Amino acid sequence: MLGADFLNLDFAALRTLRTVYRLNSFSAAAQELGVNQSTISYTIERLRRAFDDRLFVRQGSAIVPTSRCSAMMADIDHIWTEAERVAEPQSFDPSAMTGSFTIMATFLSRAAIMPRVARKIAGAAPDLHIKLVSGFASARDELLKGRIDIALTPIEIDDSGVYRQNLLTDQYACAINGQNDLATQEFGLKEYANARHLVVNYGPSWQPLYLKKLKEQGLDVKVAFTTGDPADIPHLLQGSDMISTVPSWIARQFPQSIAVRPCPVLAKTEIKMYWTAGADRSPISMWIRNLIATSVQEMSQEFSELT
Secondary structure, three states, X not given: OOOHHHHOOOHHHHHHHHHHHHHOOHHHHHHHHOOOHHHHHHHHHHHHHHHOOOOEEEEOXXXXXXXXXXXXXXXXXXXXXXXXXXXXXXXXXXXXXXXXXXXXXXXXXXXXXXXXXXXXXXXXXXXXEEEEEEOXXXXXXXXXXXXXXXXXXXXOOOOOOEEEEEEEEEEEEEEEEOXXXXXXXXXXXXXXXXXXXXEEOOOOOOOOHHHHHHHHOOOOOEEEEXXXXXXXXXXXXXXXXXXEEEEHHHHOOOOOOEXXXXXXXXXXXXXXXEEEHHHOOOHHHHHHHHHHHHHHHHHHHHHHHHO
């Protein structure tokens, strides 16, 4: 039987819980919600009594959620989203949408997919603010914390309460300075491995699949230069003898001075779209997910017509 403390909870209390969980801070939550920190503390105490759990504990100078708190947040998010859905007008009108929507995306997604999405949104929902966040290694945590609404990433996220749609499978290609001899010569795995390579370093949690495939064949590349941003590649390749291996959709964005050659390593990369169960039936999330999927279909169709 539900106790009085639980039955006295309201959506304002749930909003406070979601905000503190997302920001890991009482003071930051108070600032975002426009209330005093004492109000946040009082609300969290009510929630602690209602759920019979501490919810947040202090570790050093930070606060962290308890295991019970983390476990129930997907359900809390689902309740919140369902309430938003009930409160939504029956007919969804993108032109009336305001507020913000956050998407974490890889460079491939930002360079090839999101420009199309941006044009579609500008025409249909001019007052909607799309926040585009770079990166993808932290997509799982950011999604589960509610800091982002959609993640476009090659990383597998298999948590319960997270939905996925496969968007794009892409072959790797070699980007080469047009004056480099390799830009016009045939080269195989041996020549490829012995060349000087410009490698994109995505951090310790992710290694490009072409490097894994190469190592499976007992080979490795000679790394001459690393960068954390694929946008640096065309600049660093100018006047250089280096090769950079990137998804072909990224290579197509480079200037004509950069030659694009097939990669001798038979490996593919994927882009998957993730969202939480709580947002699955949200009208705005459904609409934006459809825009993203449609944009990918248009890209694939245009490329097939050119080849």
